Amino acid sequence: MQLKRELMVIGGGPAGLAAAVAARRAGVRDILLIEREDCLGGILNQCIHNGFGREIFKESLTGPEYAQIFIEQVQLSDIECWTGTLVTELTAGKRIIAANSRGLHRICAQAVILSMGCRERTRAAVDIPGTRPAGIYTAGVAQNFINLRNLMPGKRFIILGSGDIGLIMARRLTLEGAEVLGVLEKLPYPGGLPRNITQCLEDFNIPLYLKHTVTDIHGKHRVSGVSIAKVGPRGGILPGTTRKLACDTLLLSVGLIPENELSKAAGIKLDRLTGGPLVDETGQTNIPGIYACGNVLHVYDIVDQLTKEAEAVGRAAACYIKAGQSQLPLLRVQAGSGIKYVVPQQISAPGKRLLSFRVDTPGQNKYIVIKSGRKIIKRQIKQRVNPPELIQLEVNLPELSPGNIIKVELK
Amino acid sequence: MDYDVIIVGGGVVGCAIARELSRYRLNLLLLDKEHDVARGASGRNSGVVHSGVQVPPGSLKAKLNIAGSKQFPKLCRELGVPWRRVGKLIVAQHKSELAKLTQMLGTGKKSGIADLKLLDKPQLKQLEPHINGIAALYSQGEAIFSPYMLNIALAENAKQNGVHIKLNTRVVGIKRLENKFKLATDNGSYTSRYVVNSAGVWADKLAQMAGITGYRIYPCRGEYRVLDKACAKMINSMVYPVPVAGYGGLGIHLTPTIDGNILIGPSAEYVKGREDYRTTGPVLNKLYREALQLLPAIDRRDFIAAYAGIRSKLCRPGSSRFTDFMICEEPKLKGFINLVGIESPGLSAAPAIAKHVGKLIAKGLKLAPNPDFNPRRKVETRLDNLSGELVCRCEQVTRREVLAAINNPLGASSLSAIKYRCRAGMGRCQGGYCLPRIVDMLRETSNEEITFHGPGSHMFIGATKELLKCS
Numbered sequence: 001m002q003l004k005r006e007l008m009v010i011g012g013g014p015a016g017l018a019a020a021v022a023a024r025r026a027g028v029r030d031i032l033l034i035e036r037e038d039c040l041g042g043i044l045n046q047c048i049h050n051g052f053g054r055e056i057f058k059e060s061l062t063g064p065e066y067a068q069i070f071i072e073q074v075q076l077s078d079i080e081c082w083t084g085t086l087v088t089e090l091t092a093g094k095r096i097i098a099a100n101s102r103g104l105h106r107i108c109a110q111a112v113i114l115s116m117g118c119r120e121r122t123r124a125a126v127d128i129p130g131t132r133p134a135g136i137y138t139a140g141v142a143q144n145f146i147n148l149r150n151l152m153p154g155k156r157f158i159i160l161g162s163g164d165i166g167l168i169m170a171r172r173l174t175l176e177g178a179e180v181l182g183v184l185e186k187l188p189y190p191g192g193l194p195r196n197i198t199q200c201l202e203d204f205n206i207p208l209y210l211k212h213t214v215t216d217i218h219g220k221h222r223v224s225g226v227s228i229a230k231v232g233p234r235g236g237i238l239p240g241t242t243r244k245l246a247c248d249t250l251l252l253s254v255g256l257i258p259e260n261e262l263s264k265a266a267g268i269k270l271d272r273l274t275g276g277p278l279v280d281e282t283g284q285t286n287i288p289g290i291y292a293c294g295n296v297l298h299v300y301d302i303v304d305q306l307t308k309e310a311e312a313v314g315r316a317a318a319c320y321i322k323a324g325q326s327q328l329p330l331l332r333v334q335a336g337s338g339i340k341y342v343v344p345q346q347i348s349a350p351g352k353r354l355l356s357f358r359v360d361t362p363g364q365n366k367y368i369v370i371k372s373g374r375k376i377i378k379r380q381i382k383q384r385v386n387p388p389e390l391i392q393l394e395v396n397l398p399e400l401s402p403g404n405i406i407k408v409e410l411k
Numbered sequence: 412m413d414y415d416v417i418i419v420g421g422g423v424v425g426c427a428i429a430r431e432l433s434r435y436r437l438n439l440l441l442l443d444k445e446h447d448v449a450r451g452a453s454g455r456n457s458g459v460v461h462s463g464v465q466v467p468p469g470s471l472k473a474k475l476n477i478a479g480s481k482q483f484p485k486l487c488r489e490l491g492v493p494w495r496r497v498g499k500l501i502v503a504q505h506k507s508e509l510a511k512l513t514q515m516l517g518t519g520k521k522s523g524i525a526d527l528k529l530l531d532k533p534q535l536k537q538l539e540p541h542i543n544g545i546a547a548l549y550s551q552g553e554a555i556f557s558p559y560m561l562n563i564a565l566a567e568n569a570k571q572n573g574v575h576i577k578l579n580t581r582v583v584g585i586k587r588l589e590n591k592f593k594l595a596t597d598n599g600s601y602t603s604r605y606v607v608n609s610a611g612v613w614a615d616k617l618a619q620m621a622g623i624t625g626y627r628i629y630p631c632r633g634e635y636r637v638l639d640k641a642c643a644k645m646i647n648s649m650v651y652p653v654p655v656a657g658y659g660g661l662g663i664h665l666t667p668t669i670d671g672n673i674l675i676g677p678s679a680e681y682v683k684g685r686e687d688y689r690t691t692g693p694v695l696n697k698l699y700r701e702a703l704q705l706l707p708a709i710d711r712r713d714f715i716a717a718y719a720g721i722r723s724k725l726c727r728p729g730s731s732r733f734t735d736f737m738i739c740e741e742p743k744l745k746g747f748i749n750l751v752g753i754e755s756p757g758l759s760a761a762p763a764i765a766k767h768v769g770k771l772i773a774k775g776l777k778l779a780p781n782p783d784f785n786p787r788r789k790v791e792t793r794l795d796n797l798s799g800e801l802v803c804r805c806e807q808v809t810r811r812e813v814l815a816a817i818n819n820p821l822g823a824s825s826l827s828a829i830k831y832r833c834r835a836g837m838g839r840c841q842g843g844y845c846l847p848r849i850v851d852m853l854r855e856t857s858n859e860e861i862t863f864h865g866p867g868s869h870m871f872i873g874a875t876k877e878l879l880k881c882s
Contacts, residue, residue, distance in 0.1 A: 036804070086801045101800045101810075122841040124637075124714045129690045132718065134863030134870050144847050151850070151871045176875050215692065221867030248872075261839075264641070 006030040006321050008096065008109040010087050010262065013042020014303050015294020015310040016115035017070035022314030023113070024077040028321055031079045032107065034098055036086040040074065041067035042117055043140070044303070046147045049168055051195075055304035066303060090266040092287050110324075111289040111317045114263055114277070115310065118256040118295040126160070126254045130217030133224075139165040139253035146176060154249030158226050159183045160214045164192040164301065164388070166253025171200035173251075181247055182207040184214060186231045189362045191255075193301055193388050214250065215242060223248055256299045266290070273341035274298040280329045280346040281353050283313035288326050291317050298343050298356070301390055309356075330400045331372075338366075338410025340387060350400050356392045357408050359385040367411040370395055373404050385410065414438045414575075414603035415776060417594055419582055419617055421448035423558065423761045424753055425609035426565035431765035433572035435778040440601060441566070441574055442594070444581035446865025447823035449562035449831065451611045453758065455635075455688070455720025457666040457674055459649060460494070460554040461756040464501075464519040464527065465661060471736045473522050476756040479763035483554060486762050490564035491790035492556055493669050498648040499553040502535065502544035502705060508653040512548045519550065526551040541645045541708050553649060557669050558758055559831045567820045568788040572781065576821060579866065582610075585621040592621070592746065605772055607748045612685045612723040614751045623741055626751045629724045630685045633677025634694045636702075637716040638709065639839050640671040650705055656731050661755065663701040670806075670834060675702040675709075677720065681728040690717045715839045725752035738764065740771050748772070802852070803845035805838020813849060817856060824857075827864040 007028050009016045012035030020033045039045065044052070047063030054060055057069075074081065085100035095108040120138040137145075137153050143165065145151040157173055159166045162185035170180045183201060188211055190197050201208050209228070215237055216227035230241035258276040260268070269278045269286045276297040277285040283293050293306075293313035300306040320326045329346035335357065342357040355370070363385050370378040370393065378395050385391070395406070416432055418425045421443030429441045443450070463477040487494035503512055512529060519527045530538065530547045538549070570576050577598065584595040585606070593602045610617040615626035651664040666674045678694045695717055702709055725734040737751040748771055750764065757764070772778070799809040816832035817824070826842075826849065829835060835849060836842035850870070853861050862868045 036801075084800060086804060088801070088807060099799060099801050099809075103799070119840050120843050122715070122843065124716050124841065125712070127692075127695060127711075127714070127717075129692045129695055129717075131689050134868040138843055141843055141846055145850070145871070146875050149847060149850065150875045152873055152875045153871055155872055220686075221864070222869060261641075 002095075003105065003107040005032045005107060005109045007032070007111050007113065007317055008094075008107060009033045009113045009115060010090070010096070011035065011042065011115035011117055011294070011296070012037070012040040012081065012083070013115060013117050013294065014044055014067065014070065014307055015117070015296070016042070016113065017067070017074055018307045018310040019113045019115060019293050019314035019317070020079050021070065021073045021077055022311035023318045024079055026315045026318030028318045032109070033074065033079055033081045034085050034087055035081065035083045038084045040071045040081060040083065046140075046144050047168070048147050049172070052303050055302065056307060070307075087262060090262040092267045094289060110321050111291065113313060113317055114285075114290065114292040114296050115294045116259040116262065116296045118258045118299055120252070121255040121257055123252060126252070128214050128217060130226075131219055133217070133219040133222050135219065135223030135249045136217065137249065137251055139169045139251050142251055143169055143172065146172060152176065152178070155179065156181060156247040157249045157251055158214065158228070158245060158247045159251040159253060161185065161253035161255070162190040162192050162197075162208060163253045163255060164196050166251065167192040167196040167200040169251060169253065170206050171204055174204045174206065180206050181245060182209050184209045184212040184228060186211065186213040186235070189386070191388055194386070213237070217250060218244070223250055226250055256295065258296045258298065260296060263292070263296070271341065271345055273335060274343060276343075278345045279343065280348040281344045282316035282326070282348065283309075283344075284316065284320070284326055284348070289320055298341065301388060305390065305392070330402045331404050331406055333406040333408070336407040336409035339408050342408050347397060347400060347406065350397050352394050352396050354392055354394050355408060356390055358387050358390055359410055360387060362386045363410070368393065369409045369411050371407045371409070372397070412438065412601070413591070414440045414601060416440075416605040416607060416772060417442065417592070417601055417603040418607040418609060419594075420609035420611055420614075421445070421562075421566060421576070421578070422451050422453035422609060422611050423449070423562040423565065423758055424453075424611075424750060424764055425607070426562055426569060427761040427765035428607055428609060428768050429569040429574045429576075430565045430572070431769050432772065433569050433574050434781055434784045436781050437776065437778070439569075439574040440603065441569065441576045442580045442582060442596065442601075443578050446579050446825055446862075447828045447831070448566045448578075448821065449559040450864075452720050452722060452754070453562045453611075454559040454831065455718060456558055456755070456758060457664070457677070458555055458558045458668055459499075459666060459759070460556065461759040462499070462519070462524045462550050462553050463522050463756070463759075464515060464524055464548075464550050465654065466756060467733055468518060468522040470733070471738065472756060472760065475736065475760035475763040475767065477522060477524070479760040482762040483556070483759075487556060487561070489786040490561065490568055490788045492561045492564050494554055494556040495669060496552060496554045497667055499550045499651060500530070500535070500539065500542070500648050501548040501550075501651045501653055502542060503546045503653050504544055504704065506545070509546060511653050512546060515548055524550065524552070539646060539648065539650065541706055542650055543705055543707060549648075555649070555667060555669050563821070563832060564788050568786070570820055571788065572784050578821065578823060582617060582620065585617075587621070587744065604776065605746045605748065607750070607768060609750045609753070611753065612721050614723060614749065614753075618749050618751065621744060621747050623744060623747070623749065626737065626749070627725070628685075628752065629727055630682050630687070631722040631724045632680050632682045632687065632719050633722060634690045634698065634719040635674050635676035635717065636695065636698050636714050637718075638673040638675065639713040639715050642673055642709070642713050643667065643671045645706060645708055646673060652701070652705065663698055665702060665706055670837070672715075675699070679722070682721070685721060688719045688721065690719050716841060722754040723752055724754055736760070736764075738767060740774075746775065802848045803833075803835035803838065805840050805844070806834040808833050808835040808845070810852070813852060817852060824859060825862045825864050825868070826870070
């Protein structure tokens with residue numbers, strides 16, 4: 001038996017919740033939101049620290065509090081939600097197969113919003129040699145055990161990677177009575193937001209070792225220690241700088257990967273730079289009627305931004321359902337020198353368009369230059385640029401000449 | 412209890428012997444020092460049924476390899492272990508290697524391997540469009556399977572047929588009594604008429620406990636990398652380089668796994684520690700470089716795991732001399748059967764080794780058929796299970812399958828034991844998604860400490876909030 005819906009939203013984290021509510025408000029009646037966990041809210045449920053909602057609600061909420069606002073909106077809008085359900089297949093024809101305790105379900109929809117979020121990179125992604133004992137956790141998994149399951153993974157921690165989750169976990173572990181020997185970052189600058197460096201490390205006297213990495217893991221059954229070393233300017237280990245630190249747990253906070261296995265199988269084109277789908281300004285992928293929002297698109301650093309953009313994607317999907325069609329992309333948007341990535345990667349219609357991008361290294365007094373072909377359409381000076389901080393700029397594109405390339409550069 | 416035969420070592424060879432002997436009315440005991448079977452080389456290899464083309468004709472290795480590999484289809488069917496013929500290519504990259512291919516073709520034919528042929532470049536490209544090479548020797552009959560799955564299946568079927576299996580039991584001393592042996596362990600002592608030493612990398616040490624000196628095993632480590640299932644379509648067959656004399660292994664090769672990954676490896680490096688399963692930076696880099704030579708399409712981002720195994724070599728470091736399997740009942744110690752130096756192709760040979768050992772035991776014990784012997788292991792087929800709550804997303808493992816793995820017949824309880832049985836945690840996220848769920852399931856079923864791979868490898872130190880109260 002095949003079920004039919006106007007709109008399917010895959011993933012009930014902050015992006016999926018916001019997109020579903022926005023689509024409902026824009027007039028879509030028949031929405032199905034699918035979530036693999038038993039409750040809605042996604043990763044926010046384990047983020048029990050505060051700092052969420054400052055932009056939208058002008059107050060500092062915890063992750064569960066922030067999520068609850070949108071969960072209630074979903075419930076009030078009477079949106080059908082299937083929790084404990086994992087989508088195992090998506091096709092270009094907007095058909096899915098979903099599995100839950102009631103069995104396998106085949107559902108097709110007029111439009112689909114992808115909001116599957118991201119997953120953590122693992123030890124293999126950073127190639128740490130050594131033994132394979134117990135006591136190696138990714139930061140998010142450790143956060144899950146500590147905050148949701150009341151299980152403490154260890155006593156003495158080394159954290160590799162200074163992304164936001166690693167920083168938040170350094171503070172959480174300290175608060176829970178564990179010792180954090182240090183946070184290691186192979187780059188010369190931290191990977192997380194400046195406010196987290198202050199609030200999570202400096203306020204707790206946790207050392208941050210820049211230009212350091214873990215080169216070996218020791219211990220047969222449980223981690224007994226790690227070797228750390230300095231990293232040279234080209235990313236190699238500096239000889240003679242290796243030393244051994246005794247610890248019982250290694251926490252990895254070495255990056256996030258947008259979760260696009262379903263997208264790939266459906267034939268959705270991905271951007272190598274973001275790891276997410278190539279989208280236009282409405283969040284539409286290369287398959288008309290399939291949209292993407294949230295961390296599945298690119299990894300955000302602030303949930304408020306993600307919410308606002310997911311809402312816009314929800315509205316765009318509603319328009320598509322009403323019109324039965326959408327515009328095709330006309331222009332490409334590219335990351336030029338000094339820029340890590342830009343989203344959206346395509347523009348379909350003229351007007352004011354918001355570009356989100358990250359620089360690839362920190363800098364001061366830099367010009368952001370946006371060009372359309374050879375013509376500079378925007379130029380803005382930034383006192384400080386920092387890769388962990390997403391930059392958003394609006395450009396006005398009153399008319400689009402097909403084939404033209406919009407390029408963002410750092411000068 | 413007085414046993415007829417005690418088998419020491421729950422690797423694939425020990426478990427194949429246990430299962431083979433369970434065809435007869437014998438009191439059998441299998442001991443392993445680890446918390447599960449397949450913890451040594453049997454669970455840490457390429458998972459290939461070799462045809463025998465890479466071993467010298469006439470050797471015991473060749474004889475048992477060829478005989479063993481012929482038993483695989485039936486054995487795997489009986490035990491419900493997936494198995495698939497994919498063929499093997501030994502690929503020449505340079506003209507200088509062509510002669511070796513022809514020579515190997517000759518050797519293979521001499522050993523009686525019929526389905527061998529030489530491929531030229533266009534033929535190779537047709538079969539493997541992504542592989543670099545100028546010619547190849549193609550051995551069509553070679554197959555892949557999951558080595559630890561076979562090992563586990565043999566143990567489970569042996570247990571089903573009456574074999575006693577004691578895990579977490581390390582032999583610490585062997586005493587010869589009048590017409591039997593007494594084995595002292597850290598978990599009780601046991602007597603038996605026959606002892607089969609299938610202790611793998613520890614086989615020489617175990618023989619020493621019985622007073623047999625003269626064997627020496629040289630541990631030789633092989634490291635592997637595992638590629639994401641997304642790369643599965645890059646190769647169809649196993650792809651080997653032309654072997655280099657003295658390398659100590661078959662060369663770093665690419666092996667598709669039965670589950671859809673690709674393995675890169677193994678390296679070959681003599682090490683001191685017999686269980687030094689470390690991976691090392693230089694070797695991991697070398698694996699990547701050498702794999703790129705064969706398959707340039709590999710992307711670093713597709714590595715999902717790395718691991719190592721240890722070969723039990725009789726050949727000392729630096730020597731390129733061929734050493735054969737040593738399988739015999741010790742002439743000076745009747746009833747003590749040693750299996751020493753069972754390295755590759757030990758896995759392919761395992762079913763034949765088991766029959767061979769059965770014949771050695773038949774000389775001293777009367778083997779009456781066990782009327783209750785059932786060669787079939789009870790297994791649930793995966794497809795029936797796919798509807799249901801998925802606990803592991805990457806490998807699509809259902810709650811029911813994880814529960815079956817938790818309640819496994821051998822009673823092995825650890826996250827690794829679960830992983831090896833149902834694959835939950837073996838995918839690209841390496842347990843990021845399923846680990847908390849499996850931990851919940853374990854906590855629902857028992858109060859035992861949750862370990863990664865048995866005693867000493869605890870996952871948690873206690874409850875978060877209790878800890879705060881104490882400190």
